[in-house]
């Protein structure tokens with residue numbers, strides 16, 4: 001008869017240990033698993049992605065019900081083991097089960113730590129630990145607005161990002177002066193906070209919560225400094241504590257966690273423990289990589305194989321917030337005896353630091369570019385001696401130099417370098433899976449090796465390994481939907497909108513089988529744009545789907561006030577307009593008046609309630625400094641005043657701005673006109689740039705002067721101002737019709753290629769057809785503030801959405 005193996009805890013560490021055992025000794029045990037949660041084994045890590053709308057609950061199941069059956073495992077869900085009788089070797093559950101065991105594994109995980117303050121037990125105060133918490137947050141977001149997350153660590157920030165995506169206003173309350181202080185130094189932490197603030201998160205730092213108040217449900221928090229913050233939902237993310245209740249009852253030795261030796265044995269015979277509930281050599285881990293290493297040791301022991309045991313782990317972390325790359329490993333803070341090398345690039349928002357002691361890399365922090373993370377992590381883990389070439393560790397042998405492609409970087413990686421940190425899978429193991437098992441996609445690799453199956457942070461690197469081995473043509477690309485609600489890509493969605501004549505987002509979601517019938521913050525504004533672009537007459541703008549700045553026709557600033565930017569065509573103004581702006585600034589006590597980079601005037605610090613009256617007094621068109629539309633047309637004085645000028649740059653720019661203003665585009669669209677090749681208006685880093693030459697104009701496209709600097713490509717040369725208008729209109733409409741929502745022309749052109757764009761605009765008949773379509777859409781645009789003032793109906797509610805434009809983006 002087979003020996004009985006019982007696992008308590010159906011979570012990530014325990015079940016992974018069983019999986020490893022099944023590989024080594026498939027038929028050795030009669031296995032029973034008992035779990036308190038009602039679900040099969042799921043990926044707790046991806047709860048952050050579910051909350052952010054990037055994954056669905058069904059996507060995060062690691063082993064579904066059939067896996068247990070296929071492996072002849074008896075599973076009892078929704079039952080908590082409450083006693084271990086180690087004399088008789090029997091466990092009992094709260095559901096009345098009594099099960100004998102020969103070998104027992106305790107994998108009870110952790111409990112979220114809840115602040116022991118008055119009011120912490122009120123409805124609306126939760127942790128973020130399991131599916132139930134995630135569902136509570138998603139449900140709460142439907143009817144409540146203000147969320148406060150206590151704790152600015154990894155979990156708190158991922159929760160906060162998810163809640164922003166659910167359209168809640170989110171404030172993170174952190175007790176330290178800077179966030180993620182357990183993983184980042186001050187510089188990286190500040191860069192991270194700035195980035196998250198731009199995404200719409202607010203921070204209250206150096207705050208200690210004293211009380212959580214509210215009549216029945218939570219309505220706010222009071223801090224020890226006497227200040228308060230309103231809240232409809234409070235999420236505590238202030239760390240975890242090993243769940244040792246069962247072990248304590250069983251008489252197992254406990255310190256902060258269940259104390260185990262190098263073979264994960266407790267002090268009771270035949271009782272192992274694994275995962276977050278465990279304390280090994282004084283350390284309790286809270287990330288899966290070390291927990292899987294622990295599980296491997298138990299699996300070998302139970303399979304009767306030799307093992308050196310577990311000797312502890314060096315851990316690394318990455319924050320799972322889209323658009324933010326943060327990595328931290330080992331010792332990141334300077335201390336006596338350490339020296340560090342830092343690189344900070346404020347242009348690209350990149351910061352890198354490695355800490356070195358006795359010739360060895362002992363820690364690293366990366367922000368903005370984490371391509372070196374696996375190489376540095378290997379150095380930290382292996383303790384490689386870098387004496388004499390310390391600087392190369394961070395700068396590379398060339399001292400920086402051109403950025404390498406992913407596949408080139410993989411070529412330089414040794415076979416034993418770890419690609420998937422969570423599962424400990426090396427480049428060599430992935431290469432063998434490709435060569436020997438025929439894997440040709442990231443999903444194949446995941447199924448074969450488990451790489452990419454936990455946090456998913458290594459998937460881009462797995463993709464690079466595939467490209468390195470198979471070449472770009474050999475890699476099966478997995479279709480990516482426009483968001484987690486659908487598997488349909490941009491082109492399929494737009495094609496269905498056209499062919500099925502879908503005119504509202506609700507219709508699109510219903511007809512195309514969106515998994516989340518309400519959509520998410522990624523797809524809602526995108527659908528609103530595509531529908532308006534395809535059906536300008538039939539689609540009614542869905543204002544509630546727009547980002548807050550677009551909804552309120554003003555840029556929200558970090559302190560919650562707004563900015564007002566009236567249009568100044570071609571950067572040209574008049575004394576009368578300047579006087580009007582000055583009068584308004586004085587009348588409404590505007591704290592800051594600033595010239596923008598786009599040649600206009602920004603009135604900053606405006607109260608929301610003053611917006612309609614200010615616009616009424618200004619009686620000028622909106623500059624759309626907030627919208628996904630034409631922002632500015634920057635001009636130089638051209639031949640009107642400049643002795644080098646060959647054409648009327650100001651006149652050309654004003655004509656273009658007046659023609660194309662207000663029209664929605666996939667992303668913001670900037671133009672400029674220079675009166676000669678000296679190019680004072682910097683036209684060659686704009687979405688559409690015009691440079692005068694003798695007897696004509698050069699037209700430049702797809703430039704970007706922002707975080708990813710890109711010089712324009714020359715589209716064509718033309719002779720007259722009418723030619724410029726025709727090409728500009730045709731180009732803009734082609735971008736409108738083929739661009740992905742939120743994709744700047746610089747990215748769009750790289751994606752579809754300059755030759756494609758040239759071919760689409762080459763023939764005049766094609767250009768004129770595009771121009772006719774843009775003209776029609778332009779004829780339907782309205783001046784927003786005029787409309788609002790006339791209707792006297794500015795939407796009173798402010799609901800921030802994700803990925804708001806940075807306050808300075810104009």
Ligand SMILES: Cc1cc2nc3c(=O)[nH]c(=O)nc-3n(C[C@H](O)[C@H](O)[C@H](O)COP(=O)(O)OP(=O)(O)OC[C@H]3O[C@@H](n4cnc5c(N)ncnc54)[C@H](O)[C@@H]3O)c2cc1C
Nearest residue numbers: 009011012013035036044080081108109275276286287288
């Ligand atoms: C939102 C979120 C994001 C995360 N992101 C990352 C990440 O990016 N990278 C990373 O490495 N880690 C991450 N983590 C941490 C990671 O999920 C945990 O380290 C891992 O899940 C711990 O596994 P475990 O099996 O020890 O515990 P758990 O996964 O907590 O499993 C323990 C299970 O045992 C059950 N149980 C407890 N007591 C009993 C009992 N007496 N009887 C029966 N069942 C019982 C519990 O209900 C639970 O289901 C994240 C965690 C969260 C919450």
Ligand SMILES: NC(=O)c1ccc[n+]([C@@H]2O[C@H](COP(=O)([O-])OP(=O)(O)OC[C@H]3O[C@@H](n4cnc5c(N)ncnc54)[C@H](O)[C@@H]3O)[C@@H](O)[C@H]2O)c1
Nearest residue numbers: 151152153154155156173174175237238239286318319320
């Ligand atoms: N991407 C990832 O790797 C990831 C993501 C989520 C969770 N996790 C893991 O889940 C576990 C829980 O994460 P966590 O962020 O809660 O734990 P944590 O211990 O890493 O961070 C908690 C943070 O809360 C702060 N804090 C503590 N008390 C506070 C108070 N009273 N008020 C305000 N702030 C307070 C701390 O300063 C700390 O920065 C950790 O083990 C973590 O590693 C990892």
Ligand code: SF4
Nearest residue numbers: 636642645675676680
């Ligand atoms: S771009 Fe040429 S025309 Fe315009 S201001 Fe500069 S020098 Fe003068």
Ligand code: FES
Nearest residue numbers: 420422454455456
């Ligand atoms: S690094 Fe987390 S799944 Fe690979």
